[in-house]
Amino acid sequence: MKNILESRFMVEMMKTASNMYRLGWDERNGGNISYLLADYDLSLYLDLSKVERVIPLGFDASPLKGQCFLVTGSGKYFKNVETDPENNLGIVRIGEDGVSAELLWGFKDGGRMTSEFPAHLMSHMARLEKDEENRIVMHCHPTYTLAMNYVHPLDEKEFTHSLWQMCTECIVVFPDGVGVLPWMLCGTNEIGEATAEKMKTFRLVIWGMHGIYGAGKTMDETFGLIETVEKAAEIYMLTSSLPRINTISDDQLKELAEYFGVKYRKDFLSC
Ligand code: 13P
Numbered sequence: 001m002k003n004i005l006e007s008r009f010m011v012e013m014m015k016t017a018s019n020m021y022r023l024g025w026d027e028r029n030g031g032n033i034s035y036l037l038a039d040y041d042l043s044l045y046l047d048l049s050k051v052e053r054v055i056p057l058g059f060d061a062s063p064l065k066g067q068c069f070l071v072t073g074s075g076k077y078f079k080n081v082e083t084d085p086e087n088n089l090g091i092v093r094i095g096e097d098g099v100s101a102e103l104l105w106g107f108k109d110g111g112r113m114t115s116e117f118p119a120h121l122m123s124h125m126a127r128l129e130k131d132e133e134n135r136i137v138m139h140c141h142p143t144y145t146l147a148m149n150y151v152h153p154l155d156e157k158e159f160t161h162s163l164w165q166m167c168t169e170c171i172v173v174f175p176d177g178v179g180v181l182p183w184m185l186c187g188t189n190e191i192g193e194a195t196a197e198k199m200k201t202f203r204l205v206i207w208g209m210h211g212i213y214g215a216g217k218t219m220d221e222t223f224g225l226i227e228t229v230e231k232a233a234e235i236y237m238l239t240s241s242l243p244r245i246n247t248i249s250d251d252q253l254k255e256l257a258e259y260f261g262v263k264y265r266k267d268f269l270s271c
């Protein structure tokens, strides 16, 4: 057997959790990541017939039957993932009944998947319908994005437009914009369903006054989406209380999107 702690997916997960922690996006146990391991032969690392525990999901994830996910644990601190992966992370396989998860590795101290697993799995299902290569769902509490939630209307057209105006590359990085949900109770199937509904058209979803969700093909892509939103939100928060004397116009945003050939939300511009 190969050492799972040296696998590419594990190293990516550990490094990303540390990066997110250092950026201040994941205080205490804030945030969670799930990584669909469809591209890896897990039998090189694990005895796949050995199920440590069966954990009920509380919702139906039948379309993901048999799929394995590396996922952060509920109540676990991102700060500790890299130094203690076996307690802070787990690998689960969605059971044949579609409503339970079989623990194959990790959560050594009796832990379980993030409380946001409904939102994660439902988002995976929604994104896979759009892009069969989607692998990552990431949630965190980035400081400036969250700050912006308190001073900017929680309207996805207006919110996206403000972000696009903050850095030239925003419309190229997330031309599909940012979906926005109002404040909702977290950890529930309801917020999971609402997130997945947004994920049908967006790869980024703001949870009003809570944080952000991102989805993508790779850890880098997903991290980069959230990082770009957070950078734009930082510029917004640094400038919004000052007189604005320059701006990127809608004509310029259109010019950028057309030059880089991205399919953008034309209805989020006024021209
Ligand atoms: P978990 O510790 O259950 O992952 O929850 C953290 C969080 O960010 C809730 O939204």
Ligand code: ZN
Binding pocket: 030, 031, 139, 140, 141, 186, 210, 211
């Ligand atoms: Zn959260």
